[in-house]
Amino acid sequence: MSSLTYADYLRMESLLSLQEPRTPHTAGRAVVLAEQFFIITHQSCELWLKQLGADLDAAAEALLPPCDTHDLELGLEFLLRSGELIRVLQQQLLVLEKLPLRYFAEFRSYLDTASGAQSAQFRRLTTLLGNSHHQGSLYEVFAAAVEYHGQTVDDVCRRGVESGVLHRLAEALVDLGNGYWHWKVAHLALVSKMVGEQGGTGGSSGVDFLARRVTRPFPELRRLRGKVHHP
DSSP states (O other), X not given: OOOOOHXXXXXXXXXXXXXXXXXXXXXXXHHHHHHHHHHHXXXXXXXXXXXXXXXXXXXXXXXXXXXXXXXXXXXXXXXXXXXXHHHHHHHHHHHHTTSOHHHHHHHGGGGTTOOGGGOHHHHHHHHHHBOSSSBOHHHHHHHHHHHHTTOOHHHHHHHGGGGTXXXXXHHHHHHHHHHHHHHHHHHHHHHHHHXXXXXXXXXXXXXXXXXXXXXXSOHHHHHHHHGGGOO
Protein backbone atom coordinates (compact mmCIF):
# COMPACT_ATOMS: atom_id res chain seq x y z
CA MET A 1 0.00 0.00 0.00
CA SER A 2 1.50 3.33 -1.04
CA SER A 3 1.89 6.14 1.48
CA LEU A 4 -0.42 9.13 1.27
CA THR A 5 1.41 12.12 -0.17
CA TYR A 6 0.86 15.82 0.39
CA ALA A 7 -0.27 16.23 -3.21
CA ASP A 8 -2.75 13.36 -2.93
CA TYR A 9 -4.15 14.56 0.40
CA LEU A 10 -4.82 18.06 -0.98
CA ARG A 11 -5.79 16.77 -4.42
CA MET A 12 -3.30 19.19 -5.88
CA GLU A 13 -3.69 18.08 -9.49
CA SER A 14 -7.41 18.83 -9.42
CA LEU A 15 -6.97 22.01 -7.38
CA LEU A 16 -4.38 23.55 -9.67
CA SER A 17 -6.38 22.71 -12.78
CA LEU A 18 -9.37 24.82 -11.73
CA GLN A 19 -7.98 28.15 -12.94
CA GLU A 20 -9.00 28.65 -16.56
CA PRO A 21 -8.62 32.26 -17.75
CA ARG A 22 -10.93 33.15 -20.63
CA THR A 23 -8.49 35.69 -22.02
CA PRO A 24 -6.94 34.42 -25.28
CA HIS A 25 -3.18 33.95 -25.13
CA THR A 26 -2.86 36.40 -28.01
CA ALA A 27 -3.69 39.13 -25.49
CA GLY A 28 -0.27 38.68 -23.91
CA ARG A 29 1.12 36.84 -20.92
CA ALA A 30 0.64 39.73 -18.49
CA VAL A 31 -3.10 39.92 -19.18
CA VAL A 32 -3.58 36.16 -18.89
CA LEU A 33 -1.70 36.11 -15.59
CA ALA A 34 -3.75 39.05 -14.36
CA GLU A 35 -6.96 37.13 -14.99
CA GLN A 36 -5.49 34.03 -13.35
CA PHE A 37 -4.67 36.22 -10.33
CA PHE A 38 -8.27 37.47 -10.32
CA ILE A 39 -9.63 33.92 -10.49
CA ILE A 40 -7.36 32.52 -7.76
CA THR A 41 -8.25 35.37 -5.42
CA HIS A 42 -11.98 34.78 -5.84
CA GLN A 43 -11.67 31.00 -5.61
CA SER A 44 -9.69 31.46 -2.39
CA CYS A 45 -12.42 33.70 -1.02
CA GLU A 46 -15.04 31.05 -1.75
CA LEU A 47 -12.94 28.44 0.06
CA TRP A 48 -12.63 30.68 3.11
CA LEU A 49 -16.37 31.39 2.93
CA LYS A 50 -16.96 27.64 3.03
CA GLN A 51 -14.94 27.36 6.25
CA LEU A 52 -16.49 30.52 7.69
CA GLY A 53 -20.02 29.30 7.08
CA ALA A 54 -19.24 25.90 8.60
CA ASP A 55 -17.67 27.48 11.68
CA LEU A 56 -20.59 29.84 12.20
CA ASP A 57 -23.03 26.95 11.85
CA ALA A 58 -21.03 25.04 14.47
CA ALA A 59 -21.04 28.08 16.76
CA ALA A 60 -24.81 28.42 16.44
CA GLU A 61 -25.31 24.72 17.18
CA ALA A 62 -23.11 24.96 20.28
CA LEU A 63 -25.11 27.94 21.61
CA LEU A 64 -28.48 26.37 20.99
CA PRO A 65 -30.23 25.66 24.33
CA PRO A 66 -29.87 23.54 26.32
CA CYS A 67 -26.23 24.62 26.41
CA ASP A 68 -23.80 24.22 29.30
CA THR A 69 -20.57 26.12 29.91
CA HIS A 70 -18.61 23.67 27.79
CA ASP A 71 -20.98 24.32 24.88
CA LEU A 72 -20.57 28.08 25.29
CA GLU A 73 -16.79 27.82 25.33
CA LEU A 74 -16.91 25.66 22.22
CA GLY A 75 -19.13 28.19 20.49
CA LEU A 76 -16.67 30.92 21.48
CA GLU A 77 -13.80 29.01 19.85
CA PHE A 78 -15.71 28.88 16.58
CA LEU A 79 -16.60 32.57 16.76
CA LEU A 80 -13.02 33.63 17.45
CA ARG A 81 -11.78 31.64 14.47
CA SER A 82 -14.55 33.11 12.34
CA GLY A 83 -13.37 36.59 13.26
CA GLU A 84 -9.90 35.73 11.99
CA LEU A 85 -11.36 34.31 8.78
CA ILE A 86 -13.15 37.59 8.15
CA ARG A 87 -9.80 39.34 8.44
CA VAL A 88 -8.30 36.88 5.95
CA LEU A 89 -11.09 37.76 3.50
CA GLN A 90 -10.32 41.45 3.93
CA GLN A 91 -6.65 40.78 3.25
CA GLN A 92 -7.61 39.00 0.02
CA LEU A 93 -9.09 42.29 -1.18
CA LEU A 94 -5.94 44.20 -0.29
CA VAL A 95 -3.95 41.71 -2.35
CA LEU A 96 -6.37 42.17 -5.25
CA GLU A 97 -5.47 45.87 -5.32
CA LYS A 98 -2.26 44.73 -7.03
CA LEU A 99 -4.29 43.90 -10.13
CA PRO A 100 -3.22 46.50 -12.74
CA LEU A 101 -6.20 48.47 -13.99
CA ARG A 102 -5.14 48.28 -17.65
CA TYR A 103 -5.13 44.47 -17.53
CA PHE A 104 -8.42 44.26 -15.66
CA ALA A 105 -10.02 46.50 -18.28
CA GLU A 106 -8.70 44.19 -20.96
CA PHE A 107 -10.12 40.92 -19.60
CA ARG A 108 -13.20 42.26 -17.77
CA SER A 109 -15.50 41.71 -20.74
CA TYR A 110 -14.76 37.97 -20.57
CA LEU A 111 -16.56 37.85 -17.20
CA ASP A 112 -19.78 38.35 -19.17
CA THR A 113 -22.67 38.26 -16.62
CA ALA A 114 -20.65 36.63 -13.81
CA SER A 115 -20.65 38.72 -10.64
CA GLY A 116 -19.51 38.30 -7.05
CA ALA A 117 -23.04 39.35 -6.05
CA GLN A 118 -24.15 35.91 -7.26
CA SER A 119 -22.10 34.13 -4.56
CA ALA A 120 -24.49 31.76 -2.76
CA GLN A 121 -22.07 31.39 0.15
CA PHE A 122 -21.91 35.15 0.66
CA ARG A 123 -25.71 35.45 0.63
CA ARG A 124 -25.91 32.72 3.25
CA LEU A 125 -23.37 34.59 5.38
CA THR A 126 -25.62 37.65 5.40
CA THR A 127 -28.47 35.46 6.67
CA LEU A 128 -26.31 34.32 9.59
CA LEU A 129 -24.96 37.77 10.47
CA GLY A 130 -27.89 40.01 9.57
CA ASN A 131 -27.40 43.70 8.81
CA SER A 132 -27.88 47.14 10.35
CA HIS A 133 -31.66 46.69 10.49
CA HIS A 134 -32.28 42.98 11.00
CA GLN A 135 -30.87 40.48 13.48
CA GLY A 136 -29.26 37.47 11.90
CA SER A 137 -29.86 33.91 13.05
CA LEU A 138 -26.51 33.87 14.88
CA TYR A 139 -27.53 36.71 17.19
CA GLU A 140 -30.90 35.10 17.84
CA VAL A 141 -29.31 31.88 19.06
CA PHE A 142 -26.86 33.87 21.21
CA ALA A 143 -29.76 35.73 22.84
CA ALA A 144 -31.48 32.38 23.46
CA ALA A 145 -28.33 31.03 25.13
CA VAL A 146 -28.13 34.11 27.34
CA GLU A 147 -31.77 33.70 28.36
CA TYR A 148 -31.21 30.00 29.06
CA HIS A 149 -28.53 31.00 31.56
CA GLY A 150 -30.88 33.37 33.37
CA GLN A 151 -29.69 36.67 31.95
CA THR A 152 -30.56 39.15 29.24
CA VAL A 153 -28.20 40.57 26.64
CA ASP A 154 -28.60 43.91 28.40
CA ASP A 155 -27.40 42.27 31.63
CA VAL A 156 -24.38 40.78 29.87
CA CYS A 157 -23.40 44.14 28.37
CA ARG A 158 -23.75 45.98 31.69
CA ARG A 159 -22.03 43.36 33.84
CA GLY A 160 -19.12 42.91 31.46
CA VAL A 161 -16.53 40.37 32.58
CA GLU A 162 -18.76 39.37 35.49
CA SER A 163 -20.89 37.54 32.94
CA GLY A 164 -17.96 35.26 32.10
CA VAL A 165 -18.16 33.37 28.84
CA LEU A 166 -21.40 35.13 27.87
CA HIS A 167 -19.52 38.42 27.90
CA ARG A 168 -16.71 36.93 25.81
CA LEU A 169 -19.29 35.64 23.33
CA ALA A 170 -20.86 39.09 23.05
CA GLU A 171 -17.47 40.68 22.41
CA ALA A 172 -16.63 38.01 19.82
CA LEU A 173 -19.86 38.82 17.98
CA VAL A 174 -19.03 42.54 18.01
CA ASP A 175 -15.55 41.84 16.64
CA LEU A 176 -17.02 39.56 13.98
CA GLY A 177 -19.53 42.22 12.96
CA ASN A 178 -16.88 44.92 12.81
CA GLY A 179 -14.62 42.67 10.76
CA TYR A 180 -17.47 42.05 8.34
CA TRP A 181 -18.03 45.81 8.05
CA HIS A 182 -14.32 46.45 7.39
CA TRP A 183 -14.37 43.75 4.73
CA LYS A 184 -17.34 45.38 2.99
CA VAL A 185 -15.72 48.82 3.15
CA ALA A 186 -12.50 47.38 1.68
CA HIS A 187 -14.51 45.81 -1.14
CA LEU A 188 -16.26 49.11 -1.83
CA ALA A 189 -12.91 50.91 -1.94
CA LEU A 190 -11.46 48.31 -4.31
CA VAL A 191 -14.39 48.47 -6.72
CA SER A 192 -14.34 52.28 -6.64
CA LYS A 193 -10.64 52.20 -7.51
CA MET A 194 -11.03 49.66 -10.32
CA VAL A 195 -14.27 50.71 -12.07
CA GLY A 196 -14.98 54.26 -10.88
CA GLU A 197 -18.51 55.23 -11.86
CA GLN A 198 -18.89 52.40 -14.38
CA GLY A 199 -21.67 49.87 -13.92
CA GLY A 200 -20.85 46.71 -12.02
CA THR A 201 -20.28 43.28 -13.52
CA GLY A 202 -23.55 41.39 -13.86
CA GLY A 203 -25.61 44.52 -14.49
CA SER A 204 -25.50 46.15 -11.03
CA SER A 205 -24.99 49.89 -10.56
CA GLY A 206 -21.47 49.27 -9.33
CA VAL A 207 -20.20 51.43 -6.48
CA ASP A 208 -23.67 52.74 -5.57
CA PHE A 209 -24.99 49.17 -5.38
CA LEU A 210 -22.21 48.17 -3.00
CA ALA A 211 -22.38 51.33 -0.90
CA ARG A 212 -26.01 50.62 -0.04
CA ARG A 213 -24.96 47.21 1.27
CA VAL A 214 -22.15 48.29 3.57
CA THR A 215 -23.87 47.44 6.84
CA ARG A 216 -22.89 46.49 10.38
CA PRO A 217 -24.40 43.28 11.78
CA PHE A 218 -25.84 42.80 15.28
CA PRO A 219 -27.64 46.18 15.67
CA GLU A 220 -29.35 45.16 18.93
CA LEU A 221 -26.09 44.10 20.53
CA ARG A 222 -24.44 47.37 19.51
CA ARG A 223 -27.41 49.33 20.86
CA LEU A 224 -27.30 47.56 24.23
CA ARG A 225 -23.54 47.99 24.52
CA GLY A 226 -24.03 51.71 23.84
CA LYS A 227 -26.40 51.98 26.82
CA VAL A 228 -23.46 51.26 29.14
CA HIS A 229 -22.51 54.94 28.64
CA HIS A 230 -25.84 56.00 30.19
CA PRO A 231 -26.23 54.63 33.75
